Amino acid sequence: MRKSFSLLFTLIFIIIMAMVGVMILQFGASSTKHMARSFMDTKAQLALRAATEFAIMAIQGHEYNSSNTNGNRIQKINMNIGNEFNAEVRFHYFTNSCSSGDTDCSYADTNDTNMTCLIYVTVTSKNSDFNIRKVRTTLQNP
Numbered sequence: 001m002r003k004s005f006s007l008l009f010t011l012i013f014i015i016i017m018a019m020v021g022v023m024i025l026q027f028g029a030s031s032t033k034h035m036a037r038s039f040m041d042t043k044a045q046l047a048l049r050a051a052t053e054f055a056i057m058a059i060q061g062h063e064y065n066s067s068n069t070n071g072n073r074i075q076k077i078n079m080n081i082g083n084e085f086n087a088e089v090r091f092h093y094f095t096n097s098c099s100s101g102d103t104d105c106s107y108a109d110t111n112d113t114n115m116t117c118l119i120y121v122t123v124t125s126k127n128s129d130f131n132i133r134k135v136r137t138t139l140q141n142p
Contacts, residue, residue: 036130037130040084040125040127040130040132041130041132043084043085044084044085044123044125044132044134045134047081047082047084047085047087047123047134048087048121048123048134048135048136049136050081051079051081051087051089051121051123052089052119052121052136052138054077054079054089055077055089055091055119055121056119056138056140058074058077058089059074059091059117059119059140062074073091073093073104073105074091075090075091075104076088076089076090076091077089081123083126084125084126084127085123085124085125085126086123086124086126087121087122087123087124088121088122088124089119089120089121089122090119090120091104091117091118091119091120092104092105092106092117092118092120093105093106093115093116093117093118094106094107094108094114094115094116094117094118095107095108095114095115096108096109096114116139116140116141117139117140118137118138118139119137119138119139119140120135120136120137121135121136121137121138122134122135123135
């Protein structure tokens with residue numbers, strides 16, 4: 001009778017150890033996926049910052065304070081950042097030379113806000129495993 005109980009306890013012990021092993025493997029896989037997600041999230045944040053800085057440099061490189069400002073305003077920039085992300089940058093200007101048909105500007109007749117630019121940056125991931133979308137809005141004076 002003792003051998004029967006020993007065999008039963010041995011089988012129960014092996015089953016419990018197998019369950020513990022499976023739980024350890026599941027935790028390891030979950031931890032790896034979380035680490036990859038955190039890494040891609042950090043890369044998306046850096047891509048968002050880079051796209052914002054590129055947009056600021058782009059508006060600084062354009063002469064939009066002249067009399068023909070409608071032709072020189074940047075409206076939209078699309079970028080591919082590496083193989084992981086797409087970035088879309090939209091601009092909205094506050095100026096006193098805005099006509100009613102312009103959709104990229106609002107009329108503002110003050111010296112403080114003349115040709116101030118609202119920059120709206122959206123970064124999205126190309127990888128379907130990581131559904132990441134980051135948005136940043138900033139207001140820049142000329």
